[in-house]
Amino acid sequence: MELADPRLEGRVSSEEVEKLVRVALCCVHVGPTLRPSMTNVVAMLEGRLPIAETRIEALEFLRSYGGNVSEASSKLTKVGSAE
Numbered sequence: 001m002e003l004a005d006p007r008l009e010g011r012v013s014s015e016e017v018e019k020l021v022r023v024a025l026c027c028v029h030v031g032p033t034l035r036p037s038m039t040n041v042v043a044m045l046e047g048r049l050p051i052a053e054t055r056i057e058a059l060e061f062l063r064s065y066g067g068n069v070s071e072a073s074s075k076l077t078k079v080g081s082a083e
Contacts, residue, residue: 019044022051029058 003021004012023044029035036044036052043049 019051022054025054025059026052028062029055030061031058034058 001014001017004017023036023041026034026036027041034055040049040052044051
């Protein structure tokens with residue numbers, strides 16, 4: 001919920017924020033062929049397509065930005081398994 005714009009004043013659920021983050025992670029995969037098309041991004045956000053699995057190995061470049069990819073991926077896995 002920390003990622004939600006405060007101007008939304010609570011009108012967004014944690015599930016919606018999680019969905020947005022999961023789709024966004026798919027969109028930043030280092031290899032262009034791993035990224036979803038915009039048509040698929042819209043379909044995932046609208047719930048017409050399941051959200052693609054984030055390929056953690058394709059996010060290793062995030063380490064250069066100070067992120068702990070392993071820790072973040074374990075959090076995503078735990079959240080995703082609750083669905």
